Amino acid sequence: MKKTIGRRERITLPNWKLNMIPAKVDTGAYTNSIHCTFLEEREIDGEMVLSYKVLALDNKKYKDIIHQTKDYTQKKVKNSFGQAEIRYKVSTKVIMFDEEFEAEFTLTDRSKMRNPILLGRKMLQGRFLVDVSQVNLSQKSKK
Template sequence: MPTVTLAEPAALNDESSVPETLGFVEWVVMNDTGLRLKARLDTGAKTSSLHAVNVEEFQQDDQKWVKFQIPLADHKDHPVEDESTINHEEIILELERPVERTVLIKRKGAPSQRRYVVMMDFCIAGTNHQTQFSLTDRGNFSYPVLLGRRFMRDDNILIDSADSFIANKECEYMSLEELVDNQQAKIVEVDKKS
């Protein structure tokens, strides 16, 4: 009987092909604003999603764009040591992005929902990435960001489903005061109702 010897694939010797293992929940920083949010890494979702409200389509340079808001009242994720004098309830980030595509999401026990998908740059585990995010109201969910399989596949990420916040490196983010002073994102103060 002949002996079969399997050659080791060259890709396994390449350090860049070694997958990075992250927890099922990690911090992400949206690069254009410096906003730090909790993200759930979910192998059950193909496309990543970002909590967004008041999503409005408009035309710019003959291309479809969307304007959307990220209310910080829904994301009290800044660490305890962030002794901010600004109340989360008072700040909404307003962003604009070109539309990459739209998707029809089928939901069990609810009508299907059409969502806009935009490209966003973000940092996780000290490394910058870019992926498509569908924009949807995730205000009732624990995590404002969901990172799906497309991101994990494209960026060679493995998930440790038994652990969270295991990234070896952190990403730089801004305090609420710095977010308010940041000119790259519009800050909309919420009217206080009595």
């Protein structure tokens, strides 16, 4: 049975040490995106490696942690202004409603946006229904 989520939710990304981070649900977006402050693609020992920083919470303060992966792709997306751009795409674990699953995120500068994470319909489809009149339903289910 699909769970109902609101227009904004808090999600956990354990591999990135992000716990209960605010995310905006956007059924118009296909892919999830996350705020990223640094990107570097380089060759290490003959293999291409992507290094990137997403914000992590440590002792109630945000700090940058550099992550690295060999498992990434590039994707053409339309940004919030309708312009096409190429972004790096990586996968990580997501926890919502105490359920854990893998999801893809494009890495982009969301510093001018209200929420550091945008949840697109690729992750939502088949899992969740969206009630735009509600917020943080995944937290309310724990009470």
